[in-house]
Amino acid sequence: MKPVLTLLLFVVLLLSIRAIPAEQEVVLVVAHNSPIVELSALDIRKVYLGVSVTVDGHSIRSYRLNNDQRLNQIFMQSVIAMSEKSYERRLLSLTLKYGRPRPTEVDSPVMLMEFLKRNPLGIGYMWKSDAEKDAEIRIVKVLWQSR
Amino acid sequence: MTRVIVIDDEEDIRNVLKVVLERAGFEVDVAASADEGMNLLRDKKADVVITDIIMPGKDGVDAVYDIRMEFPKTRIIVISGGGNPNPSDYEPRAIKTSAYLASASAAGADVSLTKPFDREELVNAVRTLAERS
Amino acid sequence: MAVTLNSISSRMVLALLAIHAVLLPALFYGVLAIVKIGQEEAFVDHARNSARLIADTFAADKALGSEQETVRQLDNAVLGGRSTYAVLYTDERTYVSSLMDASEVRSFSEDFVFGDHDDDVYYLSVPLELENTVAALHLGFDESPTLTQIAGVQKTLTNIILVYFFVSLLLVALLSALLAKPIQQLRQDSREVASGNYSKHLLVSSRIHEIAELTRDLETMRSNLVGVNSKLQEEIAEREAAEAKQQSLEVRLRHAQRLESIGTLAGGIAHEFNNVLLPLLLYTELALEDLPEDGSTRENLEKVLKLGNRAKGLSQQILTFGRQAGDAEKLALDIAPVVEEALSLVRALIPATIEIRADIKHNIGTLLCDESQIQQLVVNLCSNAFRSLSVGGGDITVTVDEQHVTEDFVEKYPRLRVGKYVCLAVGDTGVGMDSATLNRIFDPFYTTREVGEGTGLGLSVVHGIVLKHDGEIVVWSKPGEGSVFRVFLPLAGQQSAGHSDDSD
Numbered sequence: 123m124k125p126v127l128t129l130l131l132f133v134v135l136l137l138s139i140r141a142i143p144a145e146q147e148v149v150l151v152v153a154h155n156s157p158i159v160e161l162s163a164l165d166i167r168k169v170y171l172g173v174s175v176t177v178d179g180h181s182i183r184s185y186r187l188n189n190d191q192r193l194n195q196i197f198m199q200s201v202i203a204m205s206e207k208s209y210e211r212r213l214l215s216l217t218l219k220y221g222r223p224r225p226t227e228v229d230s231p232v233m234l235m236e237f238l239k240r241n242p243l244g245i246g247y248m249w250k251s252d253a254e255k256d257a258e259i260r261i262v263k264v265l266w267q268s269r
Numbered sequence: 270m271t272r273v274i275v276i277d278d279e280e281d282i283r284n285v286l287k288v289v290l291e292r293a294g295f296e297v298d299v300a301a302s303a304d305e306g307m308n309l310l311r312d313k314k315a316d317v318v319i320t321d322i323i324m325p326g327k328d329g330v331d332a333v334y335d336i337r338m339e340f341p342k343t344r345i346i347v348i349s350g351g352g353n354p355n356p357s358d359y360e361p362r363a364i365k366t367s368a369y370l371a372s373a374s375a376a377g378a379d380v381s382l383t384k385p386f387d388r389e390e391l392v393n394a395v396r397t398l399a400e401r402s
Numbered sequence: 403m404a405v406t407l408n409s410i411s412s413r414m415v416l417a418l419l420a421i422h423a424v425l426l427p428a429l430f431y432g433v434l435a436i437v438k439i440g441q442e443e444a445f446v447d448h449a450r451n452s453a454r455l456i457a458d459t460f461a462a463d464k465a466l467g468s469e470q471e472t473v474r475q476l477d478n479a480v481l482g483g484r485s486t487y488a489v490l491y492t493d494e495r496t497y498v499s500s501l502m503d504a505s506e507v508r509s510f511s512e513d514f515v516f517g518d519h520d521d522d523v524y525y526l527s528v529p530l531e532l533e534n535t536v537a538a539l540h541l542g543f544d545e546s547p548t549l550t551q552i553a554g555v556q557k558t559l560t561n562i563i564l565v566y567f568f569v570s571l572l573l574v575a576l577l578s579a580l581l582a583k584p585i586q587q588l589r590q591d592s593r594e595v596a597s598g599n600y601s602k603h604l605l606v607s608s609r610i611h612e613i614a615e616l617t618r619d620l621e622t623m624r625s626n627l628v629g630v631n632s633k634l635q636e637e638i639a640e641r642e643a644a645e646a647k648q649q650s651l652e653v654r655l656r657h658a659q660r661l662e663s664i665g666t667l668a669g670g671i672a673h674e675f676n677n678v679l680l681p682l683l684l685y686t687e688l689a690l691e692d693l694p695e696d697g698s699t700r701e702n703l704e705k706v707l708k709l710g711n712r713a714k715g716l717s718q719q720i721l722t723f724g725r726q727a728g729d730a731e732k733l734a735l736d737i738a739p740v741v742e743e744a745l746s747l748v749r750a751l752i753p754a755t756i757e758i759r760a761d762i763k764h765n766i767g768t769l770l771c772d773e774s775q776i777q778q779l780v781v782n783l784c785s786n787a788f789r790s791l792s793v794g795g796g797d798i799t800v801t802v803d804e805q806h807v808t809e810d811f812v813e814k815y816p817r818l819r820v821g822k823y824v825c826l827a828v829g830d831t832g833v834g835m836d837s838a839t840l841n842r843i844f845d846p847f848y849t850t851r852e853v854g855e856g857t858g859l860g861l862s863v864v865h866g867i868v869l870k871h872d873g874e875i876v877v878w879s880k881p882g883e884g885s886v887f888r889v890f891l892p893l894a895g896q897q898s899a900g901h902s903d904d905s906d
Contacts, residue, residue, distance in 0.1 A: 125436045132439050135515060163461075163531055195514035199526050203454030205447030266529070268512070285681035288688055323673075334751055385680040385714050388687045 135191065147250040148196050148266040151235070154258045156242040158182065161262060166201055169245060170225055172216040177243065184225035185234050185246035197247055200266040235259050271399040272313065275299045276306035276320040276332065277348075282384075286319065286391070293392045295399075303332035310340060317398050319346045319391075333378050344398035347378040348386070410585070411578035418574045426563050437555045441548050442516035449524050449543040452485065457528040457539050460490070472497045479541065486523060487542025493535050510540070522546050584608030588617055600628045658733065672720045679717060683710045732871075734768040734894045737776060737824055741802055744780035752788050755795050762802040767893040769824055775867045782860040783828040783887050790832025790885060799829040805890065815890075817874045822893045829886035835879040843877065864889075 150166060152158045157177050161169075169175050169184045176182070187193055194206070202209050213224045228234040231252035238244050239258055253261050273295045275286045283299040290297045298313055300306035304327055306320065318336055322329025333345055380394050456479045460472075472490060476499035479488040489507055490497040498507055510525040511518075518524070523542040530537040584607050594602045604621040606614045686707045693700045741762055749758055780800070787798045805825040807818050835843065844865040864887075868875045871891050879885035 125432065128439050129432070129435045132435065163529065164458075192514065196512075199450050199453075199512070199514055200529065203450040203528075205443045205450065207443045208447040208451075266527075279677050279681075281681040282677060285684040285688075289684050292688065292691070330751070384676040385683050385717075388684055 146268050147264050148193065148200070148247055149250045149253050149264050150262040151238065151246050151248060151253045151259050152244070152262055153238040153242045154260045156238070156244075156260065158243070158245060158262065161245065163201070166245070166265075167203070170202060171212060172220070172222045172224065180243050183223075183241055183244040185237055185244055186225045186227050187229075187231060187234055187246070187248060188227045189229055189231075190249075193247070193249065196266050201247070232256075270294070270296045271317065271395070272296045272298070272315040273317045273319060273395060274306060274309055274313070274315040276301075276303060276318065276324075278302060278321065278324045282321070289388050289391065290395065293395070295395060303327035303329065303335075306332060307335060307339075310336065310343070314340075315343055317344045317346060317395050319348060319395075322347045322349050344401065345378045345380075346394055346398065347381045348384055349381065409578075410582050411575060414574050414578045415571065418570060422567060422570070426567065430559055430563055433559055434552075434556055438552050441552055445524065445543070445545065445548045446516055449485075449526065449541075452479075452543070453526050453528045453539070453541050456485075456488075456541065457530050460530055460537070460539065461532065469497065473500055477501055485541045486544045487525070487540065489540045490530075490537060491540065492532075492537040510542070516545065516548070522549065581610070584610065584613050584617075588613065588620070592620060595624055600624070600631060668720050672717050675713075675717045675720070679710065679714055683707065683714065686710055732770045732772055734770050735773060736765060736767075737769050737771065737826070737891070738762045738764040738766070738802055740771075740773050740776045741780055741800070741826060744777040745784070745800060747777070748781055748784040748788075751785070752798075756788060756791060757797050758784070759797060759799045760801070762800070763804065766802070766804045766824055767822065769871075769891055770894050771871055771891065772867075775870065779864050779867045779889065780826070780828075782864045783826075783889075786860055786864075786887075787828050787830035787832065787885070790830045790834070792833060796831040796884075799827070801825075801827045801829075804893075807890070815874045815876065817869075817872075818890060819892070823873070823890040824893060826889040826891070827886055828889075829884060831884040834881040834883050834885055835877075836881050840877055840879060844875075 150161065161175075161182075165175050169182045170186075174181050186197075198204060198206055198209060204212070216222045217224055226237065228237060228246075231248045234246045234248065235253075235256045235258070238246055245262070247265060250261070250264070253259055271294075273290055275283055275290070275297060276299075277283050277286070278301055280301075283301070287297045287299055295317075298309055298315070300309045302324060303320070306318070309315075310318065318340075320329055320332055320336075322333070324332075329347065333347060336343060336345055379398060382390065382394065456475075459475060459478075476488040476490060476497060479485055480499045480501045487502060487506065488499040489502075496507070498504060512526055513519060513524045514526075516524060522545045524545050525540065525542045528539040528541065530539055587607050588604065591602060591604050595604070602624075604617055604624055606617045608614055608617075686703055690700065690703050690707065693703065742760070745758065745760055752758065784798060784800065791798070803825055805823045807820055807823050809820055812818050812820055843861050845862065865875060868889055868891070873889060873891040876888045876890065877885060878888070
């Protein structure tokens with residue numbers, strides 16, 4: 123079953139490459155009232171890899187978008203520096219071995235922003251153009267730029 | 270004089286035998302059937318009876334038998350055509366004339382002659398029998 | 403070996419081809435895909451990881467060192483990290499690895515998926531956070547090794563599949579041949595049986611259950627058929643033989659009937675003819691008597707007489723012919739009914755005071771005989787017996803049974819042979835005969851009777867008939883007690899010592 127799913131995933135990936143949007147920047151976002159002001163690349167990585175990073179004594183939660191493959195690829199390459207598969211494995215072992223929560227997956231940028239507003243300790247990433255749509259969301263930094 | 274009775278259903282034969290035998294010096298009477306012959310015998314008595322054995326009506330063999338019974342002293346000559354009787358006339362009791370002849374002798378005939386026989390043959394036979402009786 | 407679409411081997415091969423046409427591509431591409439995905443994923447993972455590590459080595463310094471140092475680190479990335487392209491961009495300047503050609507530096511589109519952009523290099527850019535500046539590290543990883551590896555796998559897979567395909571084809575061919583062989587054998591044997599060699603046994607030559615069972619069943623069928631067939635043939639042969647026999651009997655019967663009818667006809671004609679001839683001849687004789695010794699009339703009448711005698715001769719010939727024609731055939735008969743018919747005749751002639759006891763066995767066997775002659779024999783013997791009885795009466799006994807003639811008997815009566823005979827015996831309780839009489843009884847005209855009691859021909863006729871039938875007549879007599887005449891006639895199928903007479 124797994125090889126088949128992988129095959130299907132492969133096909134889907136191949137297809138999604140065709141539709142390359144002309145997006146420019148991927149940004150890290152938080153709620154406007156979040157205590158998080160600045161986060162190093164390393165810390166961002168750590169959070170998304172399930173390592174505990176605290177701010178004011180509280181652990182930062184991570185959110186992911188699963189509606190945009192390209193976004194995810196960029197995120198994987200630029201922030202996580204792993205292949206999707208390696209990352210998934212890592213997240214799996216997180217849950218199984220360490221009992222840690224994995225990053226919450228959200229369907230849309232809008233939903234993600236809502237989550238962030240409810241959880242000020244949460245971080246997420248999205249296209250810059252999406253982040254700019256909501257005034258209550260603050261951009262922390264630019265994760266990636268197209269050239 | 271020796272008396273002879275001739276019994277035969279054929280007129281020509283009756284006639285010729287009568288002539289021949291009369292010429293030879295016998296007294297001859299003729300009958301056309303066995304019954305007639307028997308009556309004649311009773312009437313006139315004879316020394317020799319010549320009878321055809323195959324005749325319509327009463328069988329020649331029966332005639333011989335009856336004659337023998339009634340007139341044990343009379344000599345009997347049976348004559349026959351030699352062949353087979355015409356089945357349309359009557360039903361023979363024996364199949365062949367030879368058997369008839371045999372039965373005739375069994376019945377008591379003394380001599381049997383086959384037609385056509387010689388004048389001499391006939392006359393001799395009659396004479397011999399006449400002498401015997 | 404004829405090739406048709408319907409043979410076992412072609413069907414098996416076709417099935418193999420059909421299955422493989424679906425299975426093998428699926429297998430090939432499936433395996434290939436798995437390998438490819440794995441390889442590519444590993445590559446990307448490694449590329450990203452390496453990029454990260456390389457970036458961290460720069461970031462660890464917090465600040466860039468000298469240009470020399472920076473380039474050296476870039477060189478390390480090229481050498482150690484398997485990237486073929488390492489360029490560091492800062493706000494101020496661009497650092498290029500010395501192992502690269504300057505002309506290779508360019509702007510690129512970042513790859514996020516293996517094999518992107520058709521350039522065999524996986525480009526990515528890693529942002530660097532240095533103390534003062536933000537830099538971007540551009541790296542390119544050579545995709546060719548992975549591509550080569552994938553191609554290698556593809557080739558190997560193809561080879562394996564092809565080998566497998568042909569081996570399986572071969573195996574299928576062998577298997578089908580293995581299967582077909584006993585079936586072929588069975589076919590051949592069956593064909594042989596079908597074409598007429600019914601005695602060819604169908605032997606089991608395969609351990610395959612279905613084929614063995616089939617062979618056994620067919621063999622059973624064959625042997626049954628053979629049995630049925632031979633039975634049928636026997637029946638046919640029997641029937642044919644019976645028919646042939648029937649036909650020959652019919653022919654004989656028809657022949658005999660024809661002859662008999664000719665004989666009857668001839669006899670009938672002769673009879674009438676004789677009735678005419680007698681007066682004709684006699685009258686002519688009479689006429690001659692009346693004529694003088696000479697004269698033409700006499701001459702003419704003498705001629706008439708001659709002709710008349712010729713006619714007599716002819717008539718006799720016809721009669722003889724008729725008799726011969728009618729009598730020539732001695733038929734094989736059961737003598738019993740013939741005797742019984744003769745006896746009925748006898749009974750009519752003999753007075754009722756004389757008892758005729760008959761014990762006639764039927765179905766003793768058949769005898770080649772002339773029916774009328776046998777009847778004559780019986781009649782003559784009976785009449786003789788009748789005449790032997792004295793005035794007081796007596797009995798006549800007639801028996802017919804089977805007798806087996808022994809060697810002793812044959813010595814006494816050499817005309818007989820050892821074997822089976824029909825014995826017709828006529829006995830009487832009459833006056834009997836002495837030995838002198840016995841010696842002469844069969845002489846023609848010999849008679850002891852008084853004048854008028856018989857022609858003397860009876861027993862001689864009997865004797866003649868017995869001889870004509872290859873038999874013998876044996877007489878026992880005791881004066882005062884009676885006599886027994888025993889006639890021995892051979893049963894059909896046996897030969898006699900003397901010549902077999904031609905009848906008539």
